[in-house]
Structure formats: C-alpha cells, structure tokens
Amino acid sequence: MIEMFFPYILFVVLIGFWASKWNRSIIAFALLALILSPVIAVIALLFLGNNNPQCPSCRGYVDPSARKCKNCGDTLPL
Numbered sequence: 219m220i221e222m223f224f225p226y227i228l229f230v231v232l233i234g235f236w237a238s239k240w241n242r243s244i245i246a247f248a249l250l251a252l253i254l255s256p257v258i259a260v261i262a263l264l265f266l267g268n269n270n271p272q273c274p275s276c277r278g279y280v281d282p283s284a285r286k287c288k289n290c291g292d293t294l295p296l
C-alpha cells in the first residue's frame with residue numbers, strides 16, 4: 219500500500235509548491251489534491267492562473283513583496 223501512497227503525497231507536495239509559486243494558498247490546493255484528486259488541483263490551478271503581480275514595464279511576474287522587478291530591474295508601484 220505504501221508504494222501507491224508515496225507518489226500521491228509527492229503530487230500533493232508538488233502542487234503545494236506550485237500554488238505558492240503562483241501566490242495561491244498552499245493549504246487550499248494541497249487539501250484539494252489530497253481530498254479530491256491531484257488532477258483536479260492541477261486543473262484548478264491552471265484555470266485560476268498565476269496570481270502574482272505583473273511588472274508594468276516588462277509584464278513579467280514578480281514576487282508580491284518585491285520592490286524591484288527581477289526581470290528588468292524597474293521599481294514596482296506599491
């Protein structure tokens with residue numbers, strides 16, 4: 219049984235990591251993957267999209283707490 223359970227947990231962790239990268243709730247998506255299915259959590263993530271703020275100069279995604287764009291170095295508005 220543990221052989222089948224391990225990849226499942228790995229998916230849950232990966233989805234949590236992905237959710238955090240896209241500025242989404244780790245807990246919500248990890249629970250969604252755990253309770254429903256990792257496939258549903260992936261679809262939900264793709265559907266909702268990246269929640270990170272975008273740089274006004276280069277349109278690249280930046281960290282929500284960042285004051286400077288990591289792509290072009292521009293100062294970001296608050």
Ligand SMILES: [Zn+2]
Binds near residue numbers: 273274291
């Ligand atoms: Zn930029």
